[in-house]
Amino acid sequence: MAAILGMTGEIVHASHHCKLNNLFHTRYRRDNFVLEMLSRRPMQGLKLAYSGTWLIQLHSLPAYKIEDRANFHCNAVTSTSDVPLSEKVNFLKLQNGSDIRGVAVEGVEGEPISLTEPISEAIGAAFAAWLLDKKKPAASKRLRVSIGHDSRISAQTLQDAISRGLASAGLDVVHYGLASTPAMFNSTISENEDFFCPVDGSIMITASHLPYNRNGFKFFTNTGGLGKTDIKDILERARIIYEKFLPESLKESVQDRSLSFKKIEYMTVYTSDLVKAVRQAAGNIEKPLEGFHIVVDAGNGAGGFFAARVLEPLGAVTSGSQFLDPNGFFPNHIPNPEDKAAMKAIIQAVLDNQADLGIIFDTDVDRSAAVDSTGSEFNRNRLIALMSAIVLEEHPGTTIVTDSVTSDGLTTFIEKKLGGKHHRFKRGYKNVIDEAIRLNSIGQETHLAIETSGHGALKENHWLDDGAYLMVKILNKLASARASVSTSGSKVLTELVQGLDEPAVAVEVRLKIDQKHADLKGGSFHEYGEAVLRSLENAVNSDRKLLKAPINYEGVRVSGHGGWFLLRLSLHDPVLPLNIEAPSHEDAVKLGLSVLAVVKEFPALDISALTKFVQID
Numbered sequence: 201m202a203a204i205l206g207m208t209g210e211i212v213h214a215s216h217h218c219k220l221n222n223l224f225h226t227r228y229r230r231d232n233f234v235l236e237m238l239s240r241r242p243m244q245g246l247k248l249a250y251s252g253t254w255l256i257q258l259h260s261l262p263a264y265k266i267e268d269r270a271n272f273h274c275n276a277v278t279s280t281s282d283v284p285l286s287e288k289v290n291f292l293k294l295q296n297g298s299d300i301r302g303v304a305v306e307g308v309e310g311e312p313i314s315l316t317e318p319i320s321e322a323i324g325a326a327f328a329a330w331l332l333d334k335k336k337p338a339a340s341k342r343l344r345v346s347i348g349h350d351s352r353i354s355a356q357t358l359q360d361a362i363s364r365g366l367a368s369a370g371l372d373v374v375h376y377g378l379a380s381t382p383a384m385f386n387s388t389i390s391e392n393e394d395f396f397c398p399v400d401g402s403i404m405i406t407a408s409h410l411p412y413n414r415n416g417f418k419f420f421t422n423t424g425g426l427g428k429t430d431i432k433d434i435l436e437r438a439r440i441i442y443e444k445f446l447p448e449s450l451k452e453s454v455q456d457r458s459l460s461f462k463k464i465e466y467m468t469v470y471t472s473d474l475v476k477a478v479r480q481a482a483g484n485i486e487k488p489l490e491g492f493h494i495v496v497d498a499g500n501g502a503g504g505f506f507a508a509r510v511l512e513p514l515g516a517v518t519s520g521s522q523f524l525d526p527n528g529f530f531p532n533h534i535p536n537p538e539d540k541a542a543m544k545a546i547i548q549a550v551l552d553n554q555a556d557l558g559i560i561f562d563t564d565v566d567r568s569a570a571v572d573s574t575g576s577e578f579n580r581n582r583l584i585a586l587m588s589a590i591v592l593e594e595h596p597g598t599t600i601v602t603d604s605v606t607s608d609g610l611t612t613f614i615e616k617k618l619g620g621k622h623h624r625f626k627r628g629y630k631n632v633i634d635e636a637i638r639l640n641s642i643g644q645e646t647h648l649a650i651e652t653s654g655h656g657a658l659k660e661n662h663w664l665d666d667g668a669y670l671m672v673k674i675l676n677k678l679a680s681a682r683a684s685v686s687t688s689g690s691k692v693l694t695e696l697v698q699g700l701d702e703p704a705v706a707v708e709v710r711l712k713i714d715q716k717h718a719d720l721k722g723g724s725f726h727e728y729g730e731a732v733l734r735s736l737e738n739a740v741n742s743d744r745k746l747l748k749a750p751i752n753y754e755g756v757r758v759s760g761h762g763g764w765f766l767l768r769l770s771l772h773d774p775v776l777p778l779n780i781e782a783p784s785h786e787d788a789v790k791l792g793l794s795v796l797a798v799v800k801e802f803p804a805l806d807i808s809a810l811t812k813f814v815q816i817d
């Protein structure tokens with residue numbers, strides 16, 4: 201490895217670009233570009249960036265002034281002397297909206313591993329190159345990246361692999377161990393040099409609530425989570441890097457366990473910020489939750505910290521909390537507040553323990569839900585209503601941005617009861633957050649962006665979707681209500697959502713598009729789905745009992761029979777999800793039948809779930 205350090209100078213002195221290309225790539229392939237950058241400062245001059253072709257930036261070697269960056273292009277992509285790895289990987293298949301997701305361990309039939317160590321290592325190197333391009337650090341500055349993970353069994357392996365990729369490109373890597381997704385973002389904005397913060401970039405290893413065999417990556421900088429375009433860019437860079445790996449270098453790399461990274465107990469910083477926030481909101485009382493009994497269900501994900509490190513220091517009793525220990529097989533229930541079994545489990549825990557409040561998180565704690573002392577859920581529309589009530593008390597008249605599947609009753613509640621404005625946008629937490637930021641930028645004040653999935657972000661918290669912070673806002677309300685009036689339990693919260701009109705029936709059926717069906721005529725599922733939606737729109741226009749929503753940002757949303765339906769394209773899958781809400785099952789069936797009349801004309805659609813739903817027995 202020392203040889204390659206010397207080679208940097210050699211390359212520069214040679215100043216022959218073809219020679220540079222060859223030397224660099226020969227070494228790159230041989231050493232897999234794992235340079236132990238953390239411990240070998242001399243290499244900090246060499247950084248990789250990508251701008252269509254490979255570019256070597258020599259940052260901290262002033263003797264080797266590069267006047268023209270273009271002259272240093274190493275055209276690795278088209279180099280014919282390279283021997284690419286025979287295996288071709290479709291990196292873009294690993295993209296899931298603004299995340300990377302794949303199968304990380306064997307064990308589920310028909311689901312071969314797609315997120316291997318070399319692939320993860322290439323993704324690490326690609327993120328490093330992307331970050332260097334974005335940050336354009338000064339010659340003397342080394343970029344720092346924090347890495348955390350949830351409780352998944354593949355966490356360690358992926359952490360090691362992605363760290364190697366980052367280190368190979370000359371970045372410093374700090375390991376946080378078990379952490380939450382919001383804590384990782386937080387590390388890009390915390391000012392705390394003792395904890396190496398702020399970091400320049402952060403990676404969370406998680407696949408949220410998906411089964412144990414899956415895993416993935418979320419990426420952050422101090423401007424928030426990376427979006428779809430950036431993820432695509434990173435995956436395209438990763439493909440190029442991966443195709444340059446040689447089998448023997450991969451073997452070496454996987455075997456190279458000698459790299460060591462800094463390990464930090466960052467959750468201490470993050471949790472103490474949460475504790476501080478509640479104390480401050482309660483008027484600097486040390487234990488504002490004294491006398492409250494609050495149970496937490498972490499579903500064996502990463503959220504177990506909330507009981508001992510947030511609630512208990514604030515004075516709450518947390519006995520009866522469950523599934524706090526990390527277990528990547530998720531043996532008790534899926535850690536997902538949208539999951540019925542998960543909600544049932546926390547409701548039961550609240551009732552069994554006669555607790556004042558129940559709190560449940562998803563695996564990586566960017567989503568949450570709560571349960572009041574009567575066992576009533578603050579989930580989906582009810583969680584949005586509760587958060588809207590809290591935020592509108594603080595910011596009267598503000599706009600609440602939500603996803604598209606929110607109920608008509610929620611709009612009435614926000615606009616008529618709370619005096620706010622409901623901006624129903626698209627599905628997808630990133631879409632909702634970005635829309636809130638856009639509205640603010642054009643002068644429409646908004647402080648809350650929240651999805652029925654339990655993702656919620658506040659302006660005051662850097663628009664970070666943080667399940668734990670949502671719960672902090674609720675705890676503030678509990679604490680302040682107790683300090684000002686004589687109220688007990690979570691009654692104050694239950695009262696805040698009084699008047700929210702909830703439908704008797706709320707269902708979601710998902711119509712799968714068979715991508716191999718001849719009816720697609722070689723087109724994409726996306727085009728096919730759009731054709732279904734156009735057809736539905738035409739049918740609705742000629743049905744006097746149905747009324748298309750005047751303002752709608754995705755799919756076809758229609759009112760009728762006292763309720764509404766929304767048919768739209770899934771964000772990620774070849775699926776058309778259909779949401780129906782109605783005052784009775786009969787009305788919901790009527791709405792379902794009007795959709796069925798259209799979708800049954802599209803043979804590539806699996807309409808069995810809808811057919812089943814509309815069968816009146």
Ligand SMILES: O=P(O)(O)OC[C@H]1O[C@H](O)[C@H](O)[C@@H](O)[C@@H]1O
Pocket residue numbers: 603627628629630651653655769770771772773777
């Ligand atoms: O469009 P769908 O398939 O219903 O999925 C939509 C959901 O996908 C992911 O789970 C995102 O994290 C959510 O923010 C989004 O709402």
